[in-house]
Amino acid sequence: MGFFHAGNMSFVISLIPVVTMVAMFFILNGSMKIADSIACMLYIDILVGPMFQLIELFEQIQESIAGYQRFLEILEIKPEIVDSANAIELKKVAGDVSFENVSFHYNKSEKNILTELNLHIKAGEYVALIGSSGIGKSTLCSLIPRFYEVQSGKIAIDGVDIREIKIKNLRDNIGFVQQDVYLFSGTIRENIRYGKENATEEEIIAAAKNAMMHDFIVNFSDGYDTNIGQRGLKLSGGQKQRLAIARVFLKNPGILIFDEATSSLDVESERCVQRSLEKLAINRTTIVIAHRLSTIKKAKRILVLTQNGIAEDGTHDELISKNGVYAELYKLL
Numbered sequence: 001m002g003f004f005h006a007g008n009m010s011f012v013i014s015l016i017p018v019v020t021m022v023a024m025f026f027i028l029n030g031s032m033k034i035a036d037s038i039a040c041m042l043y044i045d046i047l048v049g050p051m052f053q054l055i056e057l058f059e060q061i062q063e064s065i066a067g068y069q070r071f072l073e074i075l076e077i078k079p080e081i082v083d084s085a086n087a088i089e090l091k092k093v094a095g096d097v098s099f100e101n102v103s104f105h106y107n108k109s110e111k112n113i114l115t116e117l118n119l120h121i122k123a124g125e126y127v128a129l130i131g132s133s134g135i136g137k138s139t140l141c142s143l144i145p146r147f148y149e150v151q152s153g154k155i156a157i158d159g160v161d162i163r164e165i166k167i168k169n170l171r172d173n174i175g176f177v178q179q180d181v182y183l184f185s186g187t188i189r190e191n192i193r194y195g196k197e198n199a200t201e202e203e204i205i206a207a208a209k210n211a212m213m214h215d216f217i218v219n220f221s222d223g224y225d226t227n228i229g230q231r232g233l234k235l236s237g238g239q240k241q242r243l244a245i246a247r248v249f250l251k252n253p254g255i256l257i258f259d260e261a262t263s264s265l266d267v268e269s270e271r272c273v274q275r276s277l278e279k280l281a282i283n284r285t286t287i288v289i290a291h292r293l294s295t296i297k298k299a300k301r302i303l304v305l306t307q308n309g310i311a312e313d314g315t316h317d318e319l320i321s322k323n324g325v326y327a328e329l330y331k332l333l
């Protein structure tokens with residue numbers, strides 16, 4: 001099969017004038033009639049097309065085999081973060097989250113993103129996390145579902161170290177809404193159901209209503225059966241966000257993390273997403289990484305992340321009167 005690659009195609013092309021010259025030689029030599037040689041060249045002409053097709057086909061087969069081998073290699077990669085031997089399942093999560101002396105870095109060669117960070121968020125609290133870009137807000141939040149492992153210190157949910165909780169159970173109890181919503185090609189119903197595999201039709205519709213997307217869904221001619229193309233191209237940014245919120249309603253987790261999810265939306269869709277978020281936040285611990293003042297001011301507790309950890313912690317009025325980092329950031333917003 002090695003013969004059939006692009007380099008050999010030019011080899012085949014270079015054979016054509018050679019064959020033509022050989023035919024000419026036989027004609028001049030008198031051993032071949034002109035009619036025969038024309039027929040011979042016509043046959044060659046007929047043969048060349050299918051030969052190229054065959055070469056292309058073999059090339060595709062070779063590429064597919066290479067792709068399949070790569071796919072198998074990826075399947076064999078073992079996840080770095082796995083359940084500990086005695087991992088437990090939390091039945092009902094109240095949503096108390098605590099960071100105790102947590103230090104974290106992505107690469108050994110680079111400096112810590114978080115150093116000995118301490119933070120306690122009580123069950124049911126709604127906090128806004130702010131700080132300059134690249135300071136580590138997303139990183140801090142991604143440590144809670146254990147997307148990365150802390151190097152030292154401990155993160156606990158309801159007092160239980162997250163390393164002692166089964167990863168699936170841990171992640172089932174955390175709703176994460178990010179700017180980039182993961183959508184797959186399929187119907188709107190299937191995409192919402194991604195939040196809870198065995199959700200009933202009633203549950204899906206209730207979640208869509210809570211996420212304020214039911215009305216626009218039923219306006220599509222196929223309703224919940226509408227196929228959203230690859231990467232959800234047919235939905236607007238705000239609609240995608242509401243779909244992500246609908247999934248979290250279905251999942252019904254005790255902890256909700258909203259990572260700058262509305263930063264790319266226009267004001268109108270943001271307002272809509274904001275309203276459904278507020279509904280979703282009721283009775284859950286909610287951490288919102290926010291950039292808009294309206295969202296930040298609404299939070300009863302604002303956390304300011306700096307290189308020195310959570311540098312300020314309090315209400316808008318408290319932090320303004322402190323005249324520190326928040327007051328400085330507030331001027332910029």
Ligand SMILES: Nc1ncnc2c1ncn2[C@@H]1O[C@H](COP(=O)(O)OP(=O)(O)O)[C@@H](O)[C@H]1O
Pocket residue numbers: 106107113131132133134135136137138139140
């Ligand atoms: N997966 C990653 N691997 C390596 N470095 C990362 C990764 N994600 C973020 N970082 C780096 O960590 C720092 C904090 O990033 P991030 O938590 O996204 O900040 P924020 O959300 O506050 O803007 C940045 O310097 C960023 O480049």
Ligand SMILES: [Mg+2]
Pocket residue numbers: 137138139260
């Ligand atoms: Mg971020």
